[in-house]
Amino acid sequence: MLKEIKASELNTDKFIAEKVNEIMSAVGNGTAINALSGGVDSSVVTMLGHRALGKKLRTVFIQNGLMREGEPEAVKDIFSKLGVAVEIIDSKKDFLDALSGITDPEEKREAITQTFYKKVFGRLVRESGAKFLLQGTILTDVDETVAGIKRQHNVFEQLGIDPQEAFGYRILEPLIQLRKDGVRLTGRALGLPEDMFNRIPFPGPALAARIIGEVNEEKLEIVRKATSVVERMLANRGAFQYMAILHDDRVTGMRDGKRDFGRQIEVRCWDSVDARTASPTNLPFEVLEKLSASILKEVPGVVSVTYNIATKPPSTIEAV
Numbered sequence: 001m002l003k004e005i006k007a008s009e010l011n012t013d014k015f016i017a018e019k020v021n022e023i024m025s026a027v028g029n030g031t032a033i034n035a036l037s038g039g040v041d042s043s044v045v046t047m048l049g050h051r052a053l054g055k056k057l058r059t060v061f062i063q064n065g066l067m068r069e070g071e072p073e074a075v076k077d078i079f080s081k082l083g084v085a086v087e088i089i090d091s092k093k094d095f096l097d098a099l100s101g102i103t104d105p106e107e108k109r110e111a112i113t114q115t116f117y118k119k120v121f122g123r124l125v126r127e128s129g130a131k132f133l134l135q136g137t138i139l140t141d142v143d144e145t146v147a148g149i150k151r152q153h154n155v156f157e158q159l160g161i162d163p164q165e166a167f168g169y170r171i172l173e174p175l176i177q178l179r180k181d182g183v184r185l186t187g188r189a190l191g192l193p194e195d196m197f198n199r200i201p202f203p204g205p206a207l208a209a210r211i212i213g214e215v216n217e218e219k220l221e222i223v224r225k226a227t228s229v230v231e232r233m234l235a236n237r238g239a240f241q242y243m244a245i246l247h248d249d250r251v252t253g254m255r256d257g258k259r260d261f262g263r264q265i266e267v268r269c270w271d272s273v274d275a276r277t278a279s280p281t282n283l284p285f286e287v288l289e290k291l292s293a294s295i296l297k298e299v300p301g302v303v304s305v306t307y308n309i310a311t312k313p314p315s316t317i318e319a320v
């Protein structure tokens with residue numbers, strides 16, 4: 001049973017010193033690989049790993065084709081200013097091939113997990129001789145997976161899967177006793193810029209968690225554009241997380257005087273402390289109107305925009 005460290009009880013200096021020591025003694029004279037996605041958790045792990053291992057840590061950003069607009073380059077840039085070199089690995093084809101034809105949410109998550117850990121990291125680990133992968137699993141990921149709500153892409157040991165046997169390397173998870181609020185405090189103490197440690201959460205399966213039905217390049221392009229609009233227009237509202245979801249079914253609309261059987265975007269904007277429960281942000285109607293107008297203007301093919309007003313539970317934050 002993992003012992004939770006609540007944000008209110010967290011002594012960040014002591015926590016950082018302990019985790020740096022644990023990473024140093026586990027890796028010893030070897031090397032480790034670190035998967036940075038630009039999300040809060042993997043950014044904090046990157047800083048911890050860098051402090052513990054310096055040049056013995058290889059930090060990679062997997063371009064899986066499911067990322068937000070400009071994300072790999074922006075993340076590389078931010079970390080280079082912090083003295084951490086980030087390698088971008090182009091694995092887009094691996095992921096899109098693995099997702100092709102799959103519509104079931106759990107099968108999509110499984111395809112992403114296998115491609116990420118077995119195919120892409122298996123190869124990187126074999127090539128580099130690293131024995132460890134550092135990753136930012138947090139307690140909420142474990143809870144929801146063990147409860148059978150949603151198989152989070154990064155949880156193994158609690159499901160009885162031994163990563164050494166399944167993938168050929170060990171996984172180090174220094175943040176596993178924390179929730180998002182504790183991770184943010186740790187990020188601040190490690191010197192991450194505020195727009196990184198206070199960034200809205202972004203899931204491991206990335207935009208694939210926001211596409212209902214099959215994930216393909218055409219749908220990714222739509223949800224990527226809609227995500228940019230939503231993130232731009234809902235920043236500074238104080239919400240925990242906000243996103244665009246692309247529905248699978250189409251609805252009748254009209255464009256240039258003709259029928260247009262078009263796409264539907266659902267906007268979600270959540271108030272939450274730790275993602276375990278959440279409620280929709282009470283956004284002014286004018287904000288919703290402007291948001292809808294911008295999505296309809298900037299995202300080709302969309303004829304319907306809705307705002308989700310359900311709570312978690314029974315909803316979950318992501319749609320897949």
Ligand code: XMP
Nearest residue numbers: 150152153201202203204205275316317318
């Ligand atoms: P849900 O959708 O389960 O999300 O209510 C709770 C929080 O976790 C994020 N999330 C994930 N994070 N891997 C992750 O690293 C995943 O597979 C995953 N699925 C959801 C979600 O964005 C929210 O902040």
